[in-house]
Amino acid sequence: MTTPLFFKILLVKRLGVMADKFDEIKGTWNYTNLPKNISIGKDCWFERKQSFDRFRSKLDLGLKIGSRVKVYTWTTFNIESRGFLEIEDDSILVGAIFMCADHIKIGKRVVVSYNVTIADSDFHPVNPSERIEDAIANAPYGDKTQRPVVMTKPVVIGDDVWIGVGVIILKGVKIGQGARIAAGSIVTSDVPAGATVQGNPARVLENS
Amino acid sequence: MKNNIQNQLSHDWYDQPLPSNVSIGKGSWLYSSYAFRHYNSTQTSGVIIGTNTGLYNGTFFDLGPEGKVSIGEYCSIVGAIICTNKNVIIHDYVFIAHEVVLADSAFAQPGIDNKEKTGCSSTSIEIHDNAWIGMRAVLLEGASIGEGAIVGAGAVVDFQVPPYAIVAGAPGKIIGTVKK
Numbered sequence: 001m002t003t004p005l006f007f008k009i010l011l012v013k014r015l016g017v018m019a020d021k022f023d024e025i026k027g028t029w030n031y032t033n034l035p036k037n038i039s040i041g042k043d044c045w046f047e048r049k050q051s052f053d054r055f056r057s058k059l060d061l062g063l064k065i066g067s068r069v070k071v072y073t074w075t076t077f078n079i080e081s082r083g084f085l086e087i088e089d090d091s092i093l094v095g096a097i098f099m100c101a102d103h104i105k106i107g108k109r110v111v112v113s114y115n116v117t118i119a120d121s122d123f124h125p126v127n128p129s130e131r132i133e134d135a136i137a138n139a140p141y142g143d144k145t146q147r148p149v150v151m152t153k154p155v156v157i158g159d160d161v162w163i164g165v166g167v168i169i170l171k172g173v174k175i176g177q178g179a180r181i182a183a184g185s186i187v188t189s190d191v192p193a194g195a196t197v198q199g200n201p202a203r204v205l206e207n208s
Numbered sequence: 209m210k211n212n213i214q215n216q217l218s219h220d221w222y223d224q225p226l227p228s229n230v231s232i233g234k235g236s237w238l239y240s241s242y243a244f245r246h247y248n249s250t251q252t253s254g255v256i257i258g259t260n261t262g263l264y265n266g267t268f269f270d271l272g273p274e275g276k277v278s279i280g281e282y283c284s285i286v287g288a289i290i291c292t293n294k295n296v297i298i299h300d301y302v303f304i305a306h307e308v309v310l311a312d313s314a315f316a317q318p319g320i321d322n323k324e325k326t327g328c329s330s331t332s333i334e335i336h337d338n339a340w341i342g343m344r345a346v347l348l349e350g351a352s353i354g355e356g357a358i359v360g361a362g363a364v365v366d367f368q369v370p371p372y373a374i375v376a377g378a379p380g381k382i383i384g385t386v387k388k
Contacts, residue, residue, distance in 0.1 A: 072318060073245065094317055113316065114289055114309045115344065164314030165346045166307075166362070183314035183346040184364035184378030200362075200378055 041067035041089065054078040066108070069093070074114060083120075088159070096163075099123070102152035107159035107177070118169045121152040158193065217241055233259035233281065239267065246270040246318035258300070261285070266306065270318035280337075288341075291316045294332035294349070302335050305343040305361070312349045336371070346378075356386060 029049045031040075037060055038052070044065060051071055055063060058081040065071075066089035074095030079085055083100035087093070088108040095114040098104055101121035106112075125131050130148045137146040153172030157163075161175050164183035175181070176193030185202040196205045215225040222242040229252060232238060236257050243263065249255070249271040257263065258281035266287025269277060275292045279285070280300035288308040290296055296310055310333050332349045335341070339353040342361035347353070351365045359365055360376030360383075369375050372386040 092317060111315050111317070113314060114291070114311070115307050162315045165309045165311060165316075165348075166344055166364070180315075182364070182379070183309075183348060184362060186378075198379060 035062070037062040039064045041065055041069065043067055044069045044071070046071045047073045051075050052077055056081060057083050059084055066091070075112075080121075101150070103154035105154070105156045107157055107161065109160050110157055110163070111161075112163045113165045113167070113183075115166045116163055116168070118155055118157075120155045120171045121150055122171065123150060125150055227254060229254040230257075231255070232257045233261065235260040236262065238263045239265045243267050243269055248273050248319040249275045251276050255279075258283070268318075270316075272319060272321045274321075291318060292332050293321055294330050296332055297334045299335060299337045299339075301338045302341070303339075304335075304341045305345070307344045308341050308347070310347045310351075314346070314348060356388075358386060 034052060035055060037057060038055065039061060044067065055077045057063065057079045062079055062084055063077055064086045066087060068090050069087055070092045072094045075093045076097045077085060078097060078099050080101040083102060085098050085100045085104045087106045090108055091106055091110040093112045095116060096112040097117045099117065099119040099121070101123065104118055104120050124134050125148050133148055137143055155169060155171065156174045158175055158177040160178045162180045164181055164185065166184045167181050167187065169187045173187050173190060175191040178194045179191045180196045181187060181191070181202065182196060182198035185198055186200040187197065188201045191197050192204070197203060198205055217226065217238060217240065220240050222240045224241050226241050227244050227247055229249060230244070231253065236259060245268065247269050250273045254271060254276060255269055256278045258279060260281050261279055261283040262285065264286045267285050268289045270289060270291040271277065272293030275294065277290055277296045279298045280302070282300055283298060283302045285304045287306045288304045288310060291309065291311040294312055312332050333347050333351045335353045336355040338356045341359045342363065344362045345359045346364045348364070348366035350367060352368045353359060354369050354371035354373060356372045357369045358374045360374065362378060363376050363380040364378040365375055365380040369382065372388065373382045374384045374386060375381065376383050
Protein backbone atom coordinates (compact mmCIF):
# COMPACT_ATOMS: atom_id res chain seq x y z
CA MET A 1 0.00 0.00 0.00
CA THR A 2 1.45 3.35 -0.93
CA THR A 3 -0.45 6.09 0.85
CA PRO A 4 1.11 9.51 0.23
CA LEU A 5 3.11 10.74 3.21
CA PHE A 6 0.85 13.75 3.67
CA PHE A 7 -2.23 11.57 4.25
CA LYS A 8 -0.37 9.31 6.63
CA ILE A 9 0.57 12.30 8.74
CA LEU A 10 -3.07 13.42 8.73
CA LEU A 11 -4.22 9.95 9.74
CA VAL A 12 -1.65 9.69 12.49
CA LYS A 13 -2.74 13.09 13.75
CA ARG A 14 -6.48 12.35 13.63
CA LEU A 15 -6.49 8.80 14.90
CA GLY A 16 -3.58 8.87 17.32
CA VAL A 17 -3.93 5.27 18.46
CA MET A 18 -3.85 4.09 14.86
CA ALA A 19 -0.31 5.36 14.50
CA ASP A 20 1.24 1.97 15.24
CA LYS A 21 -0.44 0.48 12.21
CA PHE A 22 1.96 2.43 10.01
CA ASP A 23 5.31 0.77 10.39
CA GLU A 24 7.00 3.56 8.52
CA ILE A 25 6.23 6.48 10.80
CA LYS A 26 5.63 6.10 14.51
CA GLY A 27 4.87 8.71 17.11
CA THR A 28 1.80 10.89 17.35
CA TRP A 29 3.60 14.20 17.07
CA ASN A 30 2.81 16.53 14.22
CA TYR A 31 5.46 16.32 11.51
CA THR A 32 4.04 19.30 9.66
CA ASN A 33 5.44 21.58 12.42
CA LEU A 34 9.04 20.89 11.36
CA PRO A 35 10.85 23.85 9.75
CA LYS A 36 10.30 24.20 5.99
CA ASN A 37 14.00 23.77 5.18
CA ILE A 38 13.96 20.15 6.37
CA SER A 39 13.32 17.56 3.65
CA ILE A 40 12.40 14.02 4.69
CA GLY A 41 12.17 11.11 2.22
CA LYS A 42 9.65 8.28 2.11
CA ASP A 43 9.05 5.77 4.92
CA CYS A 44 11.41 7.24 7.49
CA TRP A 45 11.02 6.52 11.23
CA PHE A 46 11.68 9.15 13.88
CA GLU A 47 11.34 8.33 17.55
CA ARG A 48 11.23 11.80 19.06
CA LYS A 49 10.54 15.30 17.83
CA GLN A 50 13.19 16.49 20.31
CA SER A 51 15.83 15.29 17.81
CA PHE A 52 15.05 18.50 15.89
CA ASP A 53 15.08 20.88 18.91
CA ARG A 54 18.57 22.21 18.12
CA PHE A 55 18.00 22.61 14.39
CA ARG A 56 18.51 26.30 13.52
CA SER A 57 19.82 26.35 9.94
CA LYS A 58 18.84 29.41 7.92
CA LEU A 59 19.82 27.91 4.55
CA ASP A 60 17.14 27.05 1.98
CA LEU A 61 17.85 23.41 2.72
CA GLY A 62 19.36 22.75 6.14
CA LEU A 63 18.64 19.06 6.58
CA LYS A 64 18.02 16.50 3.85
CA ILE A 65 17.11 12.96 4.88
CA GLY A 66 16.70 10.20 2.29
CA SER A 67 14.19 7.33 2.28
CA ARG A 68 13.77 4.63 4.95
CA VAL A 69 16.11 6.31 7.45
CA LYS A 70 15.64 5.21 11.08
CA VAL A 71 16.32 7.77 13.82
CA TYR A 72 16.28 6.79 17.51
CA THR A 73 15.79 8.77 20.74
CA TRP A 74 19.40 9.78 21.31
CA THR A 75 20.00 11.40 17.92
CA THR A 76 20.29 15.21 17.84
CA PHE A 77 20.46 17.41 14.75
CA ASN A 78 22.42 20.32 16.22
CA ILE A 79 22.74 22.43 13.06
CA GLU A 80 23.94 26.03 13.12
CA SER A 81 22.64 28.85 10.90
CA ARG A 82 24.99 28.10 7.94
CA GLY A 83 24.94 24.33 8.40
CA PHE A 84 23.68 21.67 5.99
CA LEU A 85 23.37 18.02 6.96
CA GLU A 86 22.67 15.36 4.35
CA ILE A 87 21.75 11.74 5.15
CA GLU A 88 21.20 9.25 2.35
CA ASP A 89 18.80 6.29 2.07
CA ASP A 90 18.54 3.36 4.53
CA SER A 91 20.87 4.75 7.19
CA ILE A 92 20.30 3.96 10.88
CA LEU A 93 21.09 6.66 13.43
CA VAL A 94 20.94 5.24 16.96
CA GLY A 95 22.66 7.96 18.95
CA ALA A 96 24.39 10.41 16.62
CA ILE A 97 24.89 13.99 17.78
CA PHE A 98 25.55 16.05 14.67
CA MET A 99 27.28 19.36 15.38
CA CYS A 100 27.10 20.96 11.98
CA ALA A 101 28.29 24.50 11.17
CA ASP A 102 29.16 23.85 7.52
CA HIS A 103 28.39 20.52 5.81
CA ILE A 104 28.15 16.92 6.97
CA LYS A 105 27.27 14.18 4.51
CA ILE A 106 26.30 10.63 5.51
CA GLY A 107 26.10 8.00 2.76
CA LYS A 108 23.71 5.10 2.19
CA ARG A 109 23.19 2.25 4.69
CA VAL A 110 25.42 3.86 7.32
CA VAL A 111 24.97 2.60 10.89
CA VAL A 112 25.76 5.04 13.69
CA SER A 113 25.75 3.60 17.24
CA TYR A 114 25.21 5.11 20.71
CA ASN A 115 26.96 8.26 22.04
CA VAL A 116 28.56 9.22 18.73
CA THR A 117 29.49 12.84 18.02
CA ILE A 118 30.19 14.10 14.49
CA ALA A 119 31.42 17.70 14.27
CA ASP A 120 32.60 19.75 11.28
CA SER A 121 33.95 22.69 13.29
CA ASP A 122 35.90 23.51 16.47
CA PHE A 123 33.10 25.97 17.44
CA HIS A 124 35.65 28.31 19.10
CA PRO A 125 38.85 29.93 17.79
CA VAL A 126 42.16 28.23 18.56
CA ASN A 127 43.93 31.58 19.04
CA PRO A 128 43.68 32.56 22.77
CA SER A 129 42.98 36.28 22.26
CA GLU A 130 40.26 35.54 19.71
CA ARG A 131 38.83 33.10 22.22
CA ILE A 132 38.43 35.91 24.76
CA GLU A 133 36.48 37.91 22.12
CA ASP A 134 34.41 34.82 21.48
CA ALA A 135 33.67 34.34 25.20
CA ILE A 136 32.46 37.95 25.50
CA ALA A 137 30.31 37.80 22.35
CA ASN A 138 28.90 34.44 23.39
CA ALA A 139 27.78 35.60 26.88
CA PRO A 140 24.06 35.08 27.61
CA TYR A 141 23.25 38.69 26.66
CA GLY A 142 26.29 39.27 24.44
CA ASP A 143 26.23 40.41 20.79
CA LYS A 144 26.56 37.07 19.02
CA THR A 145 27.13 38.77 15.66
CA GLN A 146 30.57 39.81 16.98
CA ARG A 147 31.82 36.23 17.29
CA PRO A 148 35.09 35.66 15.41
CA VAL A 149 35.17 33.41 12.35
CA VAL A 150 35.72 29.78 13.33
CA MET A 151 37.42 27.25 11.08
CA THR A 152 35.09 24.64 9.57
CA LYS A 153 35.76 21.70 7.26
CA PRO A 154 33.05 19.41 5.84
CA VAL A 155 32.81 15.81 7.05
CA VAL A 156 31.99 13.14 4.45
CA ILE A 157 31.05 9.59 5.44
CA GLY A 158 30.77 7.07 2.59
CA ASP A 159 28.24 4.31 1.95
CA ASP A 160 28.03 1.23 4.22
CA VAL A 161 30.26 2.71 6.93
CA TRP A 162 29.69 1.40 10.48
CA ILE A 163 30.43 3.72 13.36
CA GLY A 164 30.80 2.07 16.79
CA VAL A 165 29.76 3.08 20.29
CA GLY A 166 31.18 6.33 21.66
CA VAL A 167 33.10 7.41 18.54
CA ILE A 168 33.99 11.08 17.98
CA ILE A 169 34.56 12.26 14.40
CA LEU A 170 36.23 15.65 14.03
CA LYS A 171 36.21 18.26 11.30
CA GLY A 172 37.49 17.62 7.77
CA VAL A 173 37.42 13.84 8.07
CA LYS A 174 36.51 11.74 5.03
CA ILE A 175 35.60 8.11 5.68
CA GLY A 176 35.74 5.78 2.66
CA GLN A 177 33.09 3.25 1.64
CA GLY A 178 32.57 0.24 3.89
CA ALA A 179 34.99 1.34 6.62
CA ARG A 180 34.40 0.37 10.26
CA ILE A 181 35.20 2.62 13.20
CA ALA A 182 35.76 0.62 16.42
CA ALA A 183 34.17 1.63 19.71
CA GLY A 184 35.65 4.62 21.50
CA SER A 185 37.75 5.83 18.54
CA ILE A 186 38.56 9.51 18.05
CA VAL A 187 38.79 10.02 14.26
CA THR A 188 41.00 12.99 13.36
CA SER A 189 42.17 12.06 9.85
CA ASP A 190 40.79 10.38 6.73
CA VAL A 191 39.90 6.69 6.79
CA PRO A 192 40.49 4.63 3.61
CA ALA A 193 37.64 2.59 2.11
CA GLY A 194 37.15 -0.82 3.71
CA ALA A 195 39.56 -0.20 6.60
CA THR A 196 38.90 -0.79 10.29
CA VAL A 197 40.26 1.91 12.60
CA GLN A 198 40.60 2.03 16.36
CA GLY A 199 42.02 4.17 19.15
CA ASN A 200 42.73 7.78 20.05
CA PRO A 201 43.76 9.08 17.56
CA ALA A 202 42.23 6.36 15.35
CA ARG A 203 44.72 4.21 13.41
CA VAL A 204 44.12 1.52 10.79
CA LEU A 205 44.23 -2.00 12.26
CA GLU A 206 46.77 -4.15 10.41
CA ASN A 207 44.60 -7.24 10.09
CA SER A 208 41.71 -5.36 8.52
CA MET B 209 12.33 -11.69 45.10
CA LYS B 210 9.56 -9.37 46.17
CA ASN B 211 8.41 -6.72 43.80
CA ASN B 212 7.73 -3.62 45.84
CA ILE B 213 6.95 -1.34 42.92
CA GLN B 214 3.66 -1.63 41.04
CA ASN B 215 3.72 -2.13 37.30
CA GLN B 216 3.11 1.59 36.95
CA LEU B 217 5.75 3.57 38.82
CA SER B 218 4.10 6.20 41.05
CA HIS B 219 6.60 8.95 40.20
CA ASP B 220 6.62 8.27 36.46
CA TRP B 221 6.01 10.84 33.71
CA TYR B 222 5.93 8.12 31.03
CA ASP B 223 2.51 6.50 30.79
CA GLN B 224 3.62 2.95 29.96
CA PRO B 225 3.67 0.21 32.65
CA LEU B 226 6.77 -1.82 33.38
CA PRO B 227 7.04 -5.00 31.28
CA SER B 228 5.62 -8.02 33.14
CA ASN B 229 8.93 -9.93 33.10
CA VAL B 230 10.80 -7.23 35.05
CA SER B 231 11.27 -7.46 38.81
CA ILE B 232 12.62 -4.72 41.04
CA GLY B 233 13.76 -5.47 44.60
CA LYS B 234 12.81 -3.71 47.79
CA GLY B 235 14.40 -0.32 48.37
CA SER B 236 15.43 0.05 44.71
CA TRP B 237 14.66 3.06 42.55
CA LEU B 238 14.01 3.27 38.80
CA TYR B 239 13.67 6.74 37.27
CA SER B 240 10.99 5.82 34.71
CA SER B 241 9.50 2.97 32.69
CA TYR B 242 11.00 4.88 29.73
CA ALA B 243 14.08 2.73 30.46
CA PHE B 244 12.14 -0.04 28.68
CA ARG B 245 11.37 2.00 25.56
CA HIS B 246 13.30 -0.46 23.33
CA TYR B 247 12.75 -3.58 25.40
CA ASN B 248 11.87 -6.76 23.49
CA SER B 249 12.92 -9.52 25.89
CA THR B 250 10.59 -12.51 25.86
CA GLN B 251 12.46 -14.41 28.61
CA THR B 252 10.53 -15.36 31.77
CA SER B 253 12.67 -13.00 33.79
CA GLY B 254 14.06 -10.45 31.38
CA VAL B 255 15.41 -7.98 33.92
CA ILE B 256 15.96 -8.77 37.62
CA ILE B 257 17.03 -5.88 39.82
CA GLY B 258 18.11 -6.63 43.40
CA THR B 259 17.42 -4.65 46.55
CA ASN B 260 18.65 -1.13 47.31
CA THR B 261 19.86 -0.45 43.77
CA GLY B 262 19.43 2.91 42.04
CA LEU B 263 18.80 3.15 38.28
CA TYR B 264 18.87 6.83 37.35
CA ASN B 265 18.00 9.05 34.39
CA GLY B 266 19.36 7.83 31.06
CA THR B 267 19.49 4.14 31.89
CA PHE B 268 18.07 1.97 29.11
CA PHE B 269 17.42 -1.74 28.67
CA ASP B 270 17.50 -2.14 24.87
CA LEU B 271 17.13 -5.92 24.96
CA GLY B 272 16.48 -8.25 22.02
CA PRO B 273 14.09 -11.22 22.41
CA GLU B 274 16.71 -13.41 24.10
CA GLY B 275 18.21 -10.68 26.24
CA LYS B 276 18.48 -11.07 30.02
CA VAL B 277 19.95 -8.70 32.58
CA SER B 278 20.45 -9.29 36.28
CA ILE B 279 21.65 -6.58 38.63
CA GLY B 280 22.60 -7.22 42.26
CA GLU B 281 22.10 -5.13 45.38
CA TYR B 282 23.44 -1.70 46.37
CA CYS B 283 24.41 -0.80 42.76
CA SER B 284 24.31 2.77 41.43
CA ILE B 285 23.72 2.99 37.69
CA VAL B 286 23.70 6.63 36.66
CA GLY B 287 22.65 6.34 33.03
CA ALA B 288 24.03 3.28 31.28
CA ILE B 289 22.65 1.80 28.06
CA ILE B 290 22.51 -2.00 28.09
CA CYS B 291 21.98 -3.28 24.53
CA THR B 292 22.09 -7.07 24.36
CA ASN B 293 20.42 -10.19 23.04
CA LYS B 294 22.37 -12.33 25.53
CA ASN B 295 23.00 -12.35 29.29
CA VAL B 296 24.43 -9.40 31.15
CA ILE B 297 25.22 -9.97 34.82
CA ILE B 298 26.02 -7.14 37.21
CA HIS B 299 26.84 -8.21 40.77
CA ASP B 300 26.62 -6.20 44.02
CA TYR B 301 28.01 -2.76 45.02
CA VAL B 302 28.81 -1.82 41.40
CA PHE B 303 29.09 1.84 40.33
CA ILE B 304 28.38 2.66 36.67
CA ALA B 305 28.75 6.30 35.55
CA HIS B 306 27.04 8.43 32.91
CA GLU B 307 26.85 7.48 29.21
CA VAL B 308 28.35 4.03 29.68
CA VAL B 309 27.31 1.50 27.02
CA LEU B 310 27.21 -2.28 27.53
CA ALA B 311 26.58 -3.98 24.16
CA ASP B 312 27.10 -7.29 22.33
CA SER B 313 28.97 -5.47 19.56
CA ALA B 314 30.04 -1.92 18.85
CA PHE B 315 27.38 -1.76 16.13
CA ALA B 316 24.46 -3.22 18.09
CA GLN B 317 21.05 -1.68 17.56
CA PRO B 318 18.32 -1.22 20.17
CA GLY B 319 16.06 -4.17 20.89
CA ILE B 320 17.07 -6.16 17.82
CA ASP B 321 18.31 -9.71 17.44
CA ASN B 322 21.98 -8.63 17.32
CA LYS B 323 23.46 -11.99 16.47
CA GLU B 324 26.67 -11.38 14.61
CA LYS B 325 28.91 -14.10 16.00
CA THR B 326 27.90 -17.68 16.63
CA GLY B 327 29.27 -20.24 19.03
CA CYS B 328 29.87 -17.73 21.80
CA SER B 329 28.76 -18.43 25.34
CA SER B 330 25.43 -16.89 26.16
CA THR B 331 26.93 -14.60 28.80
CA SER B 332 27.93 -11.43 27.05
CA ILE B 333 29.20 -9.19 29.86
CA GLU B 334 29.77 -9.74 33.58
CA ILE B 335 30.68 -7.11 36.19
CA HIS B 336 31.72 -8.52 39.56
CA ASP B 337 31.23 -7.08 43.04
CA ASN B 338 32.45 -3.64 43.90
CA ALA B 339 33.71 -2.76 40.39
CA TRP B 340 33.62 0.84 39.23
CA ILE B 341 32.95 1.81 35.59
CA GLY B 342 33.92 5.36 34.61
CA MET B 343 32.03 7.80 32.45
CA ARG B 344 31.61 7.02 28.74
CA ALA B 345 33.33 3.63 29.05
CA VAL B 346 32.21 0.96 26.56
CA LEU B 347 31.95 -2.71 27.56
CA LEU B 348 31.57 -5.15 24.65
CA GLU B 349 30.90 -8.88 24.46
CA GLY B 350 33.55 -10.83 26.36
CA ALA B 351 34.12 -8.14 28.97
CA SER B 352 34.35 -9.53 32.47
CA ILE B 353 35.29 -7.00 35.10
CA GLY B 354 36.86 -8.54 38.20
CA GLU B 355 35.98 -7.74 41.78
CA GLY B 356 36.97 -4.24 42.85
CA ALA B 357 38.44 -3.35 39.43
CA ILE B 358 38.24 0.18 38.00
CA VAL B 359 37.49 0.95 34.34
CA GLY B 360 38.61 4.49 33.49
CA ALA B 361 36.54 7.11 31.68
CA GLY B 362 36.20 6.42 27.95
CA ALA B 363 37.90 3.02 28.12
CA VAL B 364 36.82 0.25 25.73
CA VAL B 365 36.90 -3.26 27.23
CA ASP B 366 36.09 -6.59 25.55
CA PHE B 367 38.34 -8.88 27.60
CA GLN B 368 38.73 -10.29 31.08
CA VAL B 369 39.91 -7.77 33.66
CA PRO B 370 41.47 -9.32 36.78
CA PRO B 371 40.25 -8.35 40.24
CA TYR B 372 41.48 -4.96 41.52
CA ALA B 373 43.03 -3.99 38.16
CA ILE B 374 42.76 -0.50 36.63
CA VAL B 375 41.94 -0.32 32.90
CA ALA B 376 42.08 2.77 30.68
CA GLY B 377 42.20 3.78 27.02
CA ALA B 378 40.69 2.73 23.69
CA PRO B 379 41.44 -0.14 23.19
CA GLY B 380 41.60 -0.69 26.95
CA LYS B 381 44.90 -1.58 28.64
CA ILE B 382 45.60 -2.60 32.20
CA ILE B 383 47.59 0.28 33.65
CA GLY B 384 47.83 -0.69 37.29
CA THR B 385 46.20 -2.22 40.32
CA VAL B 386 44.15 -0.75 43.11
CA LYS B 387 45.91 -0.37 46.46
CA LYS B 388 43.95 -2.20 49.08
